[in-house]
Amino acid sequence: MSIMLRATIIVIAIAFSLFNLRLLLRRSISERSTVLWLFGTIIVIIVAVFPQLLNAVAYTLGVDYPPSLLYLIAILVLLTIVMYQSIQLSKLDEKIRKVTQSVALLGEKLDKQSESVVLVGGTGVEDTPAGDSKTKISQGSGTSQLGEAP
């Protein structure tokens, strides 16, 4: 690798890290993701600073043209990050589903409660709970359902 190429890679890597840091300071990216990206950047910088490392590894693995090993490393780093994000997305999906369902069920409970409040207020009777089967809603048998453990 020529000095020029190495310098370019290092400058890009540092600029990328700074950009990442800026995102982190603005809270546009989580610490966990930043760690992952910085880890990838550090690998790239190490390779750029010590190209003989790349040559040695390429020789050991039987790669004739060392820079092509660079591609392999880059692809593996990207693959790891994309896979990680795929997992995170699936988890988020699951979480959003749980939250949405809880909100829906709580809304239904609230509907029934405000209904029975109207009923009580309207008839002037204060100590009689509405006698239909739906009053079991307000008795909290469902809360365990909503607070399901992960």
Add this chain to the structure above:
Amino acid sequence: MHNDSLVVIPAFNEGGIIGKVLEPLLAANLGIDVAVINDGSTDSTLDVVRTFPQVLIASHPCNLGYGAALQTGYQLATSLNYEYVAQFDADGQHSVDDLRRVLDAIWTVDADVVIGSRFLSGQRIPLGFGKVLAIRLFRRFIYMFTRNHITDPTSGLKAFRNVVFSHYSKSKEYPFDYPDADVLIDILLHGWRIIEVPVGSYDRETGISMHSGLRPLIYMAKVAMSIFVVLLNELLRKRGLQR
């Protein structure tokens, strides 16, 4: 009277028709409770349903999909201690008589799940090529893995006993975006009994259209993947390795 039974109707942007679905259902006086799960509709669905005061409403703030809406229905039924749940589509493709047949079966017959099958009534049902292919394939899968004949794995009209729907009300146990043959295989592998009763023909196709380019293929691949996961889970469960 059967106020131990809840009909769950998942609805996504069905404002134009849901009133016409609810009216005969409530007028039929089946003595059952009715719940609409509004799956984040952006049209008048919620307003229309609110004009029926006797209908329970659970409303997703955003759209989650058919499977998740059904699961919310199971969760509602579980928290209100219902004994039976029937699921009914909001687009007007099922008739009240069909629902009555399915409910009668779950109330009287010794089965944990009842499916309303379009293919048992002897009528010829006009279906697209892709749909027929999918149904044949899913039937074969079900038979291959469970030795059970299910004629209509894609039917949206079903009824469940408490033991089944309360199981699927748990988040981890119902990872089905669009429940199809995969959930039926899961039910059968749990040892629950499924029977089918004949129901009338439908005006509209269930679920996604099977004529839109690559979508049916992707859909079938998704269900196949889901079946694979169900089978793998069963294997792990048998060996006591799961969780």
